[in-house]
Structures are given as C-alpha cells and as structure tokens.
Amino acid sequence: MSSPKIAVYSLSDLKNTTDDALPNYLTSLKFRQSHYLTDIRLALGYSAVIIAAITFYADWKLGWERTKYGTFWAVLAYFILNGALTFWTWGVERGKVFVGEIEHQSVGRNTISIASSVAKHTPIYNLTVSYTNSKGVEKKLELSSPFTRWFDVDGFFITKPFQQWLASEVPIIGQIDTKNIPGAGSGSGKVNGTSEAMAVVVEQKVDVQTPRKTTGSEAAPPSTRSRKAKKAADR
C-alpha cells in the first residue's frame, strides 16, 4: 500500500491519512462498510446546491421582479437543507470514519461504528469504537495512541504498526486478524506503544536487507523486487 508522504507537523494531514487507512484495513478483513452517513450528507448538500444553482439561473434569465416569490421559497428551502446538513454532520456523523458490519466465525455477526478525533495541537489519535453483536449486547471502548506509532519521521504511513495497534486494542478486530497481534503480554498501554512501533520499523528495515518472506512486511517487497531486478541486470 503506497500512501503519499505527508507533513508530519500537520495535524490534519496525520488525521486524514489515518482516517483513510482505517476503512481500507477493515474492508480488507471483510468488514462490510456502510456508506449511508456519507450518502445522506452528500444528498442533503447537493440538493441545497442544486436549489441555489436553479435560483441563480432563474435570477439571471428572468430578473428579480419575476422570481421574487420563487426566490423566497428557494432561500427558505436552502437554509432548511443547510441546517439539516449541519445537524447531520455534527449531531449524527460526529467524526465517524467507519460504519459497517462483520460476519465471521470467531465473532459472529456484529455491527460496528468507529469515530475518530484529535484534540487541538495534540498529536494523539483518539478512537471511539462501539460494536453490537447479534444478541444486542453493545460494547464501547475508547483508545488513543500518538501518531508516531504509525508515521515514520519522513511522514510515510506504515501500515503494519497501525493494524497491530487496532488488532491488539480492539478485541473484535483482534479475533479476526489474529496474525496482527504481537506476542502475548505486549500490546497494552500508550507508553509501550511508541517503543513497539519503533521495534516494528526496525524489524522492517531488517526485512529490506534480507529478502526473507515474513508476514505482512508491506514496505519491504518493492525494494526486494528492485534488488532482484538489479541482480538480473548484472547477470
């Protein structure tokens, strides 16, 4: 997975890149993503914009006197839709980056929703995860980690530690993605987090040097391939 380089001091870059990576990871685990929150937001927003566009066109073609009453209703409708959009974004979506469900033999059927947030000027990623199983039992947990855990100093997103963080902190993900849980006993607390991420990065560098296939060293394959290609060229 190649994500572009970002500015490590830009909090919104850090958050947006991570927000984008989260659904990618979960859908790769066969979570089915539901887009209804986004779709309703888009529908509300675009209906408002279309009303404004029609008003603009009518005003331009017919002039003020003939569009006066239509404009009144259009303005009313526009601001009602805009209010609904604001309510939807702040009252319903509330930073949700993933809503979906999962059906897996180890966990059964569950619906899950994950919201992310970042406090101002604090490079810590907060997640609120809540999932409900088929019996209606809801589990809610909050986790947070510094962005340094999955961004390297150059601003590249490293998939592995991010997935390991989620798999080890969120039971429902861990039960499905068992290979992403690091050795028993580790994987709790924020203090460990940073050093763990560093350990993983070091591990990956080792991978690059020795073209040995290990699980999920996703940064490694391209460089090994180029090495092979070079060797082939030498020969």
Add this chain to the structure above:
Amino acid sequence: MFSALSSLQPRQFLTQILNFALVLSTAFMLWKGLSVATDSPSPIVVVLSGSMEPAFQRGDLLFLWNRGMNTQIGEVVVYNVKGKDIPIVHRVVRRYGGGEQPLKLLTKGDNNLADDTELYARGQDYLERSQDIIGSVVGYVPFVGYVTILLSEHPWLKTVMLGIMGVMVVLQRE
C-alpha cells in the same frame, strides 16, 4: 497537489466539490435572503461617484430597504434608469401623487447643481416609485466598498479571486 485530489475515493472527491459549492451557494443565498427581506433586487450598493458629497463619499457601502413605499422628500434613494444598468443614489427633492395615485419622485444629487431630469431616460421627467426605485438608504459603512470598486474596475481580479478560492477549498481538508 492535484495528484492528491485524483487519488481520492469518489465519495471523498464529491465531498471536496460539495464543500466548495457550499461556500459559493451559501454566499449567494445569503445575498438572495437579504434581497427577499428588504424586497430589493440589490440590497447593498457601493457609491461610485461624488455626486452625494458630503453625505456619501465614493466607496461607501449603502444598505437599502424597499418596503416603505411612501417615500418622503429628503430620503436618499437608489434608482435604476431604464436602459442603463448602473444604479444611482440621489436625494428625493419633490414628489407628486401618492395615496390613490402612483407616487412619482424627482431626485437630485446633493453635490450637483441641477436636478436629475438630465440623467433620466429620454422623455422621462420623474421616477415611478414602484418601478424605478430599488430602495431607500437606511445605513452605510464608509470606505469598505472600495474593494468592490477595485473589483469592478479591474474585472480580471474577480476571476483571479474566485479561482484562488476554488482551488483552496477543493485542495484543503482542514
């Protein structure tokens, strides 16, 4: 920067476009809302000439109200002359009719020697209150209108500003 835009998922792409469209449409609809409230096609105008000095200077921003149809002598009104599309702001100096009859007005710039008969359309000696007037001045802010004078005297500035705004909103995800 644009490669970042093209790599977006369709929903994210639509969201970025929506954010930009909402900025523009909200500005436009606020303006139209003000039009509806004041019953004036152009509720805020900028003074372009010095014909009303010392009451209003070039660059003053005027707020109009078009709901009081019984305009009195001494009120400052903005009117459109048929066939010309630049609104003029001058003071009412004489009125005819009113009540049952349609109200007719004669205007004059405070700083002008003669009344406005010269400025009206050919053969027109007075203004029809209900047709020609787009509002009476109810408030003003000095100087701030200079920005729009600049924009209207150099139309390319508008294009540049709009372009910059658009690119910013589409590319930013703050």
